[in-house]
Amino acid sequence: MEKGNVTLVLEFILLGFADLPNFQHLLFGIFLVIYLCILIGNGLLIVITKTNPALQTPMYFFLGHFSFLEICYTSVTFPRMLKDLWTQKRNIPFLSCAMQICFLYILGAAECLLLAVMAYDRYVAICKPLYYPLIMNHRVCVQLVIASWITGTPVQIGLTVPTFLSEFLWPNKLNHIFCDAPPLLEVACGDTYQKELSVHFTALFFVMIPFLLISVSYIKIIATILKLPSTSGKSKAFSTCSSHLMVVCLFYGSASIVYLRPKSSHSAKSDKVFSLFYTIVTPMLNPLIYSLRNKDVIAAIRKILPRCRDS
Template sequence: MVSGNQTTTPGFILLGFSNLTNRQGLLFVVFLIIYMVILLGNGIIVFVTVLDSALHTPMYIFLRNLSFVEICYTSVTLPKMLANCLAEDGSISFTGCAAQMYFSLLLGGTECFLLAAMAYDRYVAICNPLCYTLTMTRDVCTKMVAGSWLVNIPVHFGQAYFVFSLPFCGSHEINHFFCDIPPLLELSCVDTYWNKITVFMAALLFLITPFFLILISYIKITSMILKMPSVQSKQKAFSTCSSHLTVVTLFYGSAMTAYLKSKAGDSVDTDKLLSLFYTIVTPMFNPFIYSLRNKEVKFALRKILGGK
């Protein structure tokens, strides 16, 4: 009977923000503006760092890939959210839900490792500046970027397969704005203990491990900065890390809270708000954090556009 229910299921219903029935038009406008800002802002960073040869350095290679990941990451969830706001129909096919989950996990995990690679780049630049060009070669950067993608592909495919092999009985309403693992596990009519264990293990690998690598890098960077003789050199060293540190705080603060916090007493609205931060808010602020405080990016953009 369970397998029969599972095979006849046409898909799921994403409830999203359907409780705000009178504000769907406003939500559509807000999410559309956010999506356009994400595409434009991150697209400009990709465009500028590709065209300007002066920005073909390790830091900007990582930033270019991070911006590309942000564009893809939001494109997995936001278009469906926009369609649901217009049609007020949150239906999503079984295959579409599985694909949305897989790519959101893949891109989120890739972003974690890219942020760790950027932290290592800053560590080498500040703590071992004389060895920087020998250590952070183009080949090394390419391998680090490729590794960030490749390590995620098989693991998250297994994660998605493990979840969608479960039987889903009764209600097929996902109380979320995209197909995430925790709300989907709540719909299963069998024990999901081992699925929750795999989610926790994946969080350790793709959230906690890169986070500790970032933390170790910044502990060593801070130690080196404190040893610098002049205030000016300290400020210059810190300014090269501030943008990356801001993005890490926004992304990791919300993602780790959402995936590792206790569910006891937490509301579904809190989970949705935290998910909005790491899926939408961080990608929106990323280009502003990196470009508005970065003279090299602004100079390169003016040069490409023909300004003085």
């Protein structure tokens, strides 16, 4: 490696969709609409879970916090991506890139853990219904939400800092739509094997362990549901879990493909597509999934819409 190729990097250039120069403003319009849908849809879920008396249960308490988390998660990357598409100036300062990665990973870890908490809530509700009010009291729910938010914070900060202590090659171009560790390590000089291993190990820990907890919860839930004598009881029990299960499959499926597949199978285009999937598609579909498959949420929306129209 030539010494002249190594420089003090003050900013990075996010290539994003630079290979589609004639579609920049069209993509801006599409992503702006998607972002507004995410804000409005998840914001509406937050409002109805906080204001509707029929939804003052642990399940909807967690759903409200999950919707807030989705808004925060997409807001880490979306405004910068929209700005880049509109201005076609793709440079991002070094510190902004570091903060974007750090918050993205902290919120991503929180989302994984909160999905596991929501699965545990469904497990207690279906498998231990008599003890549900005692086990899932308000204090426990608050503690579980706080634990989901803060558990991954020190680990993700500890992962981000060493990554940005590297020296980087020139040109400092990241072939991605936002700052992320894999494309960043591609422009780092020296042996990055240990840092790549740390990224994969952390992703494995925060993706697979919550996923295993979710899997165990649903195995027990399904076993309990199959023992129910009535068909209507089985149908009702399955309906309360199906929305959460669909969100889990969308989020974990795309995130696992991005961070856990072998390096040899990576490509810039596929990484962008899957990154869009778990940072955009899942947060956008979350309100639709919970609204279309939940009668209580539909009823709450029908109540709140006439109020908004009258005001």
